[in-house]
Amino acid sequence: MAVPHRHNFGTHDFRSVARALTMVENDLSGADELLKSLKFKKEVPVIGITGPPGAGKSTLVNDLISAFTDKGHKVAVLAIDPTSPFNFGSLLGDRIRMSTHFNDPDVFIRSIATRGSLGGLSAKTIEMTDVLRASGFDYIIVETVGVGQSEIEIAGLADKTLVVLVPEGGDEIQSIKSGLMEIADAFIVNKADREGADLFANNLKKMVQQKHADIPVFKTIASQNDGIKEVVDFIYAQSSVKNNRKEFLLAEKAYKLIQQKRMANVDKGSLIQEIRSGLADGQFNLYHFVDEQLIKLNRLD
Amino acid sequence: MAVPHRHNFGTHDFRSVARALTMVENDLSGADELLKSLKFKKEVPVIGITGPPGAGKSTLVNDLISAFTDKGHKVAVLAIDPTSPFNFGSLLGDRIRMSTHFNDPDVFIRSIATRGSLGGLSAKTIEMTDVLRASGFDYIIVETVGVGQSEIEIAGLADKTLVVLVPEGGDEIQSIKSGLMEIADAFIVNKADREGADLFANNLKKMVQQKHADIPVFKTIASQNDGIKEVVDFIYAQSSVKNNRKEFLLAEKAYKLIQQKRMANVDKGSLIQEIRSGLADGQFNLYHFVDEQLIKLNRLD
Numbered sequence: 001m002a003v004p005h006r007h008n009f010g011t012h013d014f015r016s017v018a019r020a021l022t023m024v025e026n027d028l029s030g031a032d033e034l035l036k037s038l039k040f041k042k043e044v045p046v047i048g049i050t051g052p053p054g055a056g057k058s059t060l061v062n063d064l065i066s067a068f069t070d071k072g073h074k075v076a077v078l079a080i081d082p083t084s085p086f087n088f089g090s091l092l093g094d095r096i097r098m099s100t101h102f103n104d105p106d107v108f109i110r111s112i113a114t115r116g117s118l119g120g121l122s123a124k125t126i127e128m129t130d131v132l133r134a135s136g137f138d139y140i141i142v143e144t145v146g147v148g149q150s151e152i153e154i155a156g157l158a159d160k161t162l163v164v165l166v167p168e169g170g171d172e173i174q175s176i177k178s179g180l181m182e183i184a185d186a187f188i189v190n191k192a193d194r195e196g197a198d199l200f201a202n203n204l205k206k207m208v209q210q211k212h213a214d215i216p217v218f219k220t221i222a223s224q225n226d227g228i229k230e231v232v233d234f235i236y237a238q239s240s241v242k243n244n245r246k247e248f249l250l251a252e253k254a255y256k257l258i259q260q261k262r263m264a265n266v267d268k269g270s271l272i273q274e275i276r277s278g279l280a281d282g283q284f285n286l287y288h289f290v291d292e293q294l295i296k297l298n299r300l301d
Numbered sequence: 302m303a304v305p306h307r308h309n310f311g312t313h314d315f316r317s318v319a320r321a322l323t324m325v326e327n328d329l330s331g332a333d334e335l336l337k338s339l340k341f342k343k344e345v346p347v348i349g350i351t352g353p354p355g356a357g358k359s360t361l362v363n364d365l366i367s368a369f370t371d372k373g374h375k376v377a378v379l380a381i382d383p384t385s386p387f388n389f390g391s392l393l394g395d396r397i398r399m400s401t402h403f404n405d406p407d408v409f410i411r412s413i414a415t416r417g418s419l420g421g422l423s424a425k426t427i428e429m430t431d432v433l434r435a436s437g438f439d440y441i442i443v444e445t446v447g448v449g450q451s452e453i454e455i456a457g458l459a460d461k462t463l464v465v466l467v468p469e470g471g472d473e474i475q476s477i478k479s480g481l482m483e484i485a486d487a488f489i490v491n492k493a494d495r496e497g498a499d500l501f502a503n504n505l506k507k508m509v510q511q512k513h514a515d516i517p518v519f520k521t522i523a524s525q526n527d528g529i530k531e532v533v534d535f536i537y538a539q540s541s542v543k544n545n546r547k548e549f550l551l552a553e554k555a556y557k558l559i560q561q562k563r564m565a566n567v568d569k570g571s572l573i574q575e576i577r578s579g580l581a582d583g584q585f586n587l588y589h590f591v592d593e594q595l596i597k598l599n600r601l602d
Contacts, residue, residue, distance in 0.1 A: 035588035043583050130587065247580060250587055251572040255564075257591045262563040262598065263556075271552040279548060282344050286431065286551055287336035290558045297563065301599035 014108055017076075017135050021110055024127045035127055038134040046129060047235055048158025049143045050183075055164040056190040059222040061143050066225070067232040069106045073138035076108040078128060080144045108137070126253050129157060139235075155183035156249025160235060164188045167200035181211050183245075186234055192219035192227065265300050266293070315409055318377075318436045322411055325428045336428055339435040347430060348536055349459025350444045351484075356465040357491040360523040362444050367526070368533040370407045374439035377409040379429060381445045409438070427554050430458060440536075456484035457550025461536060465489045468501035482512050484546075487535055493520035493528065566601050567594070 023031045047064070049057050061077060068075045112125065125142070132140050144154050155161045163184040180187075187208070189201045201219050208215045216234060220227035271293075278284040324332045348365070350358050362378060369376045413426065426443070433441050445455050456462045464485040481488075488509070490502045502520050509516045517535060521528035572594075579585040 032588065036586065036592060038586055038588070040584055040586070126587070247573050247577045250576045250580075251569055254572050254576065254587060254591050254594065255567060255569055257588070258567055258594055258598070259560065259564055261591070261595055263560055266556060266559055268552055268556055271555050272548050275551045275555065276548045279551075283341055285337065285339055285341070286427070286555060287333065287339070287558070290555050290562070291337060293555065293559055294562055297559070298599075298602040301602055 017108060017131070018110070020131050020135075021128050024131055025112065025124045027124075031127075035130065038130055040134055041136075044133045044137060044140055045160065045235070046133070046140045046142060046158045048154040048161040049141060049164060050145070050154050050161065051164030051188075051190075052166075053145055055166050056222045057143055057145075057164050060164060060188065060190060060220065060228075060231075061141055063220075063222050063225050063228040064141060064232065064235075065104075065107055067228060068139050069104060072106075074106045074108075074136065075139045075141065076132040076135070076137040077110065077141045077143065078125065078132065079109065079111045080125065080142070108132075108135075125153075126157060126249070153249065156245040159246075160185045162186050162188055162231070164190050165200075165204070166191045167194045167197040181208070181215070184215050186215060186231070187217045188231060189217060189219045190222050193221050265297055318409060318432070319411070321432050321436075322429050325432055326413065326425045328425070332428075336431065339431055341435055342437075345434045345438060345441055346461065346536070347434070347441045347443060347459045349455040349462040350442060350465060351446070351455050351462065352465030352489075352491075353467075354446055356467050357523045358444050358446075358465050361465060361489065361491060361521065361529075361532075362442055364521075364523050364526050364529040365442060365533065365536075366405075366408055368529060369440050370405060373407075375407045375409075375437065376440045376442065377433040377436070377438040378411065378442045378444065379426065379433065380410065380412045381426065381443070409433075409436075426454075427458060427550070454550060457546040460547075461486045463487050463489055463532070465491050466501075466505070467492045468495045468498040482509070482516070485516055487516060487532070488518045489532060490518060490520045491523050494522050494525075566598055 020034060022028070023034060049061055049064075051057055058079070061079075065075050065077065110128070112128065129140060129142060142154060142158060161183050163180050163186070165187060167189060187204055189197060189204065191197070192201070197219065201217055205217050208217060218227060218231050218234070220231065222228070275284070275286075275289065278289060321335060323329070324335060350362055350365075352358050359380070362380075366376050366378065411429070413429065430441060430443060443455060443459060462484050464481050464487070466488060468490060488505055490498060490505065492498070493502070498520065502518055506518045509518060519528060519532050519535070521532065523529070576585070576587075576590065579590060
């Protein structure tokens with residue numbers, strides 16, 4: 001095999017970055033070589049932002065981008081939109097809400113539709129994040145709607161996971177899924193000017209203290225850029241906590257990729273055809289057939 | 302590789318058949334060689350019996366066994382029990398209900414627990430049916446509770462699929478899932494002495510006529526051996542309908558087996574370990590790692 005080309009993108013070469021992402025997202029020819037050739041020059045923190053719809057995640061992301069770029073950092077945002085592939089309006093909506101930075105040369109924003117896997121990470125999120133990690137950005141923000149499985153995935157992908165919540169009635173604090181406790185590196189109570197916000201935040205702190213020692217609870221009003229500094233300081237602070245979830249997520253991903261590639265030459269259509277002719281003589285042995293297929297595949301490897 | 306042993310079981314050697322089934326069901330060492338060596342001497346009709354709980358399937362199976370053995374045929378029954386693996390009482394119950402034939406030298410009965418996959422075929426149903434097909438029986442009956450996916454699977458496995466129903470109020474005929482129309486080779490309205498049975502059967506016939514041309518509707522009272530002769534004649538009748546579902550089911554199964562074998566040397570635990578050490582230096586490239594794993598696997602093939 002020829003030595004693969006090295007793909008390294010400058011942050012100002014956004015068209016190349018965008019093209020690489022499209023290539024990887026759609027698994028176009030060359031995507032595999034591109035991914036294998038990615039060079040990671042330094043640790044690029046990946047910040048996961050997750051939480052229920054309407055929690056103000058996009059507004060908060062907007063604030064974080066401002067904070068990063070004010071310090072001269074370059075930021076990439078991957079916004080994962082759980083709406084149906086047909087609902088491009090909402091995708092556009094996300095972009096519009098983050099539009100403050102739409103023409104900022106230090107900010108790259110990309111939306112991914114999740115194509116049906118409701119709220120989950122897109123099948124290509126890890127790959128796309130890796131492209132961004134190799135593209136000269138200082139911070140990468142991955143924003144997802146916190147629904148079910150996606151939260152666990154985002155926690156594996158991100159170096160720090162921020163769970164954004166909005167104040168609800170004090171009693172409803174119980175309704176916070178205990179799973180969130182497992183994945184949150186910090187809680188952010190947004191829309192903290194709402195009635196009951198202090199009670200909500202205090203109850204959350206109590207819950208955290210009861211179960212874990214070390215998850216800070218921040219209060220923000222993202223729409224007014226209020227409380228953002230503390231969140232940013234938390235992001236900048238060196239974390240001594242090792243993220244074990246990362247190796248589990250990557251092992252899962254590696255397993256899936258290995259499986260995909262090991263099965264790439266197996267075609268169900270051909271199997272059906274071959275089985276159909278096999279069955280015709282009434283002596284067809286499925287397990288012998290499988291063995292023959294394996295021998296054929298091994299020859300192709 | 303050495304030439305595998307030939308495993309052929311006489312119908313009177315039930316202990317060998319039972320041992321082979323256990324081997325295959327639990328994927329014990331030697332199961333694979335055993336399956337590959339199965340010799341099918343003739344076409345052995347597989348009769349699928351499916352329907353809701355309480356429709357009287359086991360009683361009907363009992364009647365069919367009597368009809369077959371009366372003509373000197375040897376019969377094997379695979380009864381797939383959807384109850385939890387902890388509920389062995391119900392498993393036993395099935396056997397007791399079929400106890401007329403419990404000591405019959407021409408009848409072999411085996412229950413499989415479905416281990417959680419509610420109502421679906423056991424993961425090893427195809428393999429176990431193949432063992433029975435190679436063991437000298439004249440007919441094989443596979444009885445499943447018709448819930449969701451299992452119905453489609455049974456239709457692929459069976460040469461003839463009998464869907465057993467009980468009379469309900471005439472209006473409720475609509476509640477028969479249209480999926481049943483796709484898989485039934487015949488409908489059996491059991492407990493036909495119930496009030497409204499004729500109306501139910503007639504409505505069913507109308508439905509069949511509206512959608513398909515050629516699915517007979519039989520009425521039985523299995524507990525009194527009533528109406529069974531017509532069903533047996535239908536089973537004995539040569540079917541000119543080719544069962545396309547069989548090659549689809551077998552292709553799915555072959556795909557799964559190939560995947561299992563292609564991935565047999567991939568261990569998630571080791572992947573996690575290797576990824577953990579890879580991550581330590583900050584330059585870890587997942588796609589390059591996957592490539593290395595593939596090269597290692599190809600060497601093992």
